[in-house]
Amino acid sequence: MMTTETGLESEVKKEPEQAEEQPAAPELQTQAQDEPATQQQVHPKQEHTEAEKPEELTDNKETLQSTTGEQPSGEEHTDTPTSPKPASPSAQTSPGLGKKEKEEASGKGISRFLPPWLKKQKSQSQVESKESLGIGDPVKEEGDVQEKKSEKEEKREQGGEDGIDKPPEVQRSLPQDSKADEKEEKHSISSAETQPAKETRKDSLEKDVDLKEEKNGAGEEIQKKIKEEENVQKPELKAEKPPGKPSKKMKTVVCKVMMLEGMEFPCEVEKRAKGQVLFNKVCENINLLEKDYFGLTYRSNSDQKNWLDPAKEIKRQIRSSPWQFAFSVKFYPPDPSQLTEDITRYYLCLQLRQDIASGRLPCSFVTHALLGSYCLQAELGDYDPEEHRVGYISDFQFAPTQTKELEEKVVELHKTHRGLTPAQADAQFLENAKKLSMYGVDLHHAKDLERVDIMLGVCANGLLIYKDRLRINRFAWPKILKISYKRSNFYIKIRPGETEQFESTIGFKLLNHRAAKRLWKVCVEHHTFFRLVSPEQPPKAKFLTLGSKFRYSGRTQSQTRQASTLIDRPAPYFERTSSKRVSGSLDGAPVVRVTDHNLVDSSAAEINGKGDTAAKDNGKEPGTPSRTQLELSQESKVVEQQSDGTTAAATGAETSEMEREEEDSQLQKDLDKTQEGVLKHQASISELKRSFMESSPEPRPNQWEKRLTTTLPLLTQGSLEEEITTILLSKESFSNCLTGTFTTTAKRAAEGAGAKAPAESLSPFPSTRPSETLDEKQKSEMGEEAEVEIEETVIEEIRRTSKVKNSPDTTESPAAAIMSGEGEKEPEEEASKASTSSESHSESEDEAEYHPQVAVDQIREETEENDEELGKECQVPAEQQLEEIVLPPPPEVQGIADEEKQECKHLGEDEARSSPAERKTEQEAEKAEEPKVNGEVSHSVPEVIPQVICCSEPPVVKTEMMTISDTSAAQKTEISTKEVPIVHTETKTITYEAAQLDGSGDGEPGILMSAQTITSESLCTTTTTHITKSVKGGLSETRIEKRIIITGDADIDHDQALAQAIKEAKEQHPDMSVTRVVVHKETELAEDGED
C-alpha cells in the first residue's frame, strides 16, 4: 500500500479572522447539500429536513420506547436497510438515506454522538416533546406510530429496504425538534459551530429543568416509554412485515454463514449493511437471545480469522474476501451454568465440541472421553445396547486423534449417563469443559523481544503468556494499565507490584501489524466484556492520531447477564443437530428471511405476549428497541450501541460511555470489582504520579521478573508512560470537574443564549432553503460569534446541550444548527476536499492504545461520586481529553484501519462520486454532521476556522475540571496540567486557560479541528486538522497543522495530492502562510484484511 502523508503547518497570527473564513465554507456546504439532498439528503439542510426527520422519528421512538434507553436498538433496522446511497453523506445526520443516517435515525446513532448530557437532555427533551405534543397520550403516540408505519412503507418503496422504522410522520410532526436536537447535538459536538442563540437559550434553560425532571421522573418516563414502545412496535411490526425483503433498489448480497451445527446459513443482507445486521439475522435464525457471547468471523485474504465488527459495514471489513462467515462463540462464559437458556448452552457446547475436535481446546484422554460421552448422551439419549452397537459413535469426533481406546471409553462412560436429558448432558459437558485450562483462551502467536516463540492467550481474566504450552506468565486485567500496539508490536503496560516502583511495559512481536491489531482488539473486547460493567467509549475519533479508535461496543458480561434475567419466554424448542451429520436441522430454512424469523429475543424479552408479530417487527428493527424497553434505560443504551454498530465503534462509543456510566452506577453494586477498581485506580494514579515524576522509570525486575521479562524485555517507558499518566489523571479529574463545571457552564450558556438570539431568528426552516440563504445566515451567525469570543465559546457548548435537550423549537433550531455547522465546517471541508480529490482510502491504525483499568476505575468512581447526570456530562469532556492525549503519537499511515473506514463510510465511498463538487458536498455534509455527532469516528472534526476555535474553547470547562479534581487533586493537577489543554475535538474545546491555571502547561494546547477520512474504492484519505492557538499578550497566534494521510492499494499521485493539499490550505486560510510541508511516504507490502 502506498501511503502519503502530507503535513501542512501554517502559522499565522490569527485573531478574529475566523469569521471570514467561515463564510466561504458555507457555500461549499450548500452545494454539497444540494446534491446530496436530491438523492440522499446528505446536506445539512436537507439532512435536517429529511435526515432530521428520521432522527426525530428515532427520537420519538426512543422517547416512546424508553426514556432512559433513549435509543432503541434500532441499529439493526437501520443497518439492514441500507441507505439508498450509502455514499457520502456519511454525514451522520443524513437521514434515512444513508445507512449511517438510518442508524442515527434509529436514535442510537444520535444518542451516541451526543455527549452524555446531551443524551439525557435528549431524552428529556424528547419526553418533553412528547408531552408537549401530547405524547403522553398513548393514543397520540400510536397515531404517530401508525403514521410512521405508513411513512416507513413509503420509504421502503422509495428507498428500498431502508428498514427504517422511524415513521416519517413522526418525524414530520416532531421533526423540528428532533432535527434541532440532532443538529444541535452535532453542532455542539463539533464545537466550532455557530448556532443561533435561540436554541441555546431554550436549551440551556430547559436543560436545567430537564435534568431535574429526568432524575425525578426517570422511572415514570421509562414506563411510559415502554408502553409507548409497545404501541409503536405493534404498528411498526405490521408495517414492516410486508416489505420483508430489502427493496429492490438496495443492493443485497447473500452471505453464507457457517453455523455451529455445521450447516451453512445463507443470509441476504444489504451490501452496505453493518455486521450487526447480519449477526442479528443469524441469531434470529437460531432463535438465540443471549447472543452477546457470540460473534461472526470471516477469513481475510491472508486466511486469518477476524471478528466481524458489528458496528462497521461488512463490506469494508471483508473487503475482497468472499461473503462467508462463521458463527461462533466470542466470549466463553466462565460459568456456563449462569447462562439463562439451554439453547445458549447448546450452542456453546457445539462450539466447544469443535474446539475440542480441532485440538484448539486441549484435553487429556480422560476428559476427551468424558466430554464425548456427554455429547452422546445429549444427542442420542440413553445408551441402548440394541440401538447403539459397535461403531455407533465412529461418526462422532471427540478428539483430534480418535483412538479405538478413546471410543471404547466414551461408550463406557455413555452408559453411566442414563437418565440425563440433553440439556442436563450439555450442562455436565460444560461443567467439565469450563475447567479446562485453555477454555476460553484465545491464542495468538508471537515472539518476545528476544525472538523466542511464545503464545499470547487472551481470556476472561487477562492475558496469559505461554511458551511451548507452559504458562510462563500471566497478567490479570487489573494488572494491566494499558494495551497498545504499534505496527507489529504489541505492548502491555503493567502496574508495578507492591515492591516495585515503576510500571513496566512489555512488548511482543506479532507476525505483522494486522496480527498485532487483531490481538489488541481481542484484548480490548475481552477486557471490556469481562471486566467492565459497561463498555468503554471509544476514544474520540478524529485526531491527530490515526490510531485505532476501536472499542468494544456490545454489552458486557454483566450487562448481558442482567439482560438475560429479563428473558421471559418459554424455553424455545430447538432441534439438536447430530454432530455427525451435516444437515439443516434448525427450523429456519436457509432461505433469507428478513422479517419472518425475527429475533425472538427482543420481542420475547420485552413483550412476552407479542410473539410472532413482535418478532417480525424485530426483523426490520432488531429487537433492540423492544429489549431496551424491557431493560432499564441504561441497558437499552448499551443495546443501542451494539445495534447501532455502524458508527458505534468510534462514534457511538462516546455517547454510549456516557450513558454507560449511568448504567454503571446501577450495575456497580453487582460487580465485585468495584472496590478493587477504585483501589487500583488510586494505585494507578500514584503509580502514574511516580512514573511521571521520575524522568526515566526503568523497571527493576527481580529474578522472577527477569525471567518473565527476559522473554518479554521491559521497555523503558518514557513517553508512553507519560502519555498514559496524563490520560489517567485527566480522566479522574474530569469527572469531578465535570460535575462542578457543568452547572457553571450551563449558566453561562444561558446567558450567552440571549446574545445569540438573533441568529436563531435567522434560521427558520431548514428543509429546502437555498444554499445562499444558508450562507447568509451563516455569515450573520459567524459575525456574531466572532464578536462574542470567549463567552461565546462557553455558550456554544451550552447550546449544544440545550439544543439537544430542548427541541421544541425544532424549526428554528435545525436551521441554526445547519448554519453554524456549515459555516464552521467549510474550512474543514476544503481540507477534506483536497483529500477527496486524491480519493485515497486510508486507515492508519497501526497504532492504538487502550487503557483498560482506567476506564473501569473512572467509570466507577464517577458514578459513585457524581450524580448520574453529572457523570454523563462529565464524561464527555473526559473523553475528549483522553482522545487528544492519546493522539500525540505521530500518525502512521500504513494500516488501513477499520475505524477510519467507518469514517469513510460516512462519506459514502462506495458510490462513485461523479464530480468533485459532490465530493465536497459530501464531505461538507459529513463535517457538518460531525459536529453534531460527538462520537462519530468518521466525521472530520471541527474545522480549522479560528472562530470555531474561539467558540469551541471550553477552557472554562477544563479549568473547572482541573479545580475540581478531588482527592488526589494535587497529583492529578500536576499531571493533568499538561494534558488538559488537549480537549477533545468533538467538543472543540481547547483550553488554554486550563494550562495557564496549572501554570505548568507546557506545550500549547492544540485543538483538533477536524479529522476526516474519505474512502473510495481503493483509496482512503484521512485529513486531520489540528489547530493550536496561543494568546500572547493581546495577540493570538494560531497554528494550523493538517495531516493528510492517503492510503490505498492503488498507486497514488503523491505530487498531485500534495499540490492539492497545499492549494486548499492556502485557499482556506488566505491570511495564513504555509510554514512547513512534510511529506512522508510509506510503502508497505500489502496486507489483506483490515483487521
Add this chain to the structure above:
Amino acid sequence: MAGTSGYGKFTHAVVRGIPDSFGKSKATGSDGEEVDLAKAQRQYGVYTGILRQKLGLQLIEIPADSTLPESWRVEDTAIIQGDTALITQPWDKDRRRETEAVRKVLEELKLRVVDGADDESATLDGSDVLFTGREFFVGLSSWTNHKGAELVADTFRDFAVSTVPVSGAAHLKSFCSMGGPDTIVTGSSEGAKQALKAMEQLTDHHYEILTVPDDAAANCIYIRVGSNNNYLLHGSTEEYPESAAAFQKLTDYTLLPTSCSETSKLGGTLSSCSLLINRRLDL
C-alpha cells in the same frame, strides 16, 4: 475433568524401602552429614505406619534396591493426577532406573501410564512438581528443565502448567506443598518467597497461604479422609518447633507430626517418600 475440588483424596500410597546404600549417593545434597541408616529406616516405618493406619491408605511398598541409593524418593519418579501417571526423567541418570519398578506398580493399578522420556534432554524430577488440585506448578530447578516441564503440560492437558523458577539447591517442593484443597504451605526463605510470588502471579485461582518459618517444614502431606477429615503430616516439633506451632493455626485438622530427619539430610522430605494415588477400583 479438570478441577479436582476434592484435592486430598487418596486411596493408595506407593513407597519404597530405605536401602542399605542409604546416604551413599554421590548426588545427594548432604554436606557430609552423617546419616543414621537405622534411624532412617525407623522413621520410614513410622511414616508408612501413619499412611496405612492413620490414613487408611492402601500401601504399596516397593522393595528397597541397594543399587539405587535414592530410590526411597519415589516422588521423583512419577507424577500422578487422577488416573494418569507420568513417568519422569530424573536429572540424575543414575536414578532413571528407579522408575522401572514404579512403572510396574502404576500399571498394575491400571493407571494410564505415560512415559515422558522420549527426549533425552528433558529432565524432570517429581519433587519439582506441585499439583494444587487445580493446576500444576513445575519448578525450574537444578533438576528440572523447561522440556521436562513440557512433559507435564503434554500429559496433563486439562490443567494449566506453569513454570516457577527455583533458585539454589532445592526442588520446588523443598519449601512448599499443599496444606489443604486451596492452601499452600510455604517456607520463609527468600527463594520460597520468590517462588510463591511467581505462583501467585501465574495462577488464576486464589490460594490461602500458610507461611512457616522453616522451608523444610513447609513440605507436608495433606490427606482428606472421608467427607471432611483433614489430616496433615508435618515435620515434628523436635525438628521445627516454630513451624510446628504454625500448623496449629489449621483448625479442623488432625495434625500428624512425623519426623524424617534422616532423609531430610539427603534432601528428602515427607512428600518425597511416597506417591499418593487416588484410584477408584470401579474404574
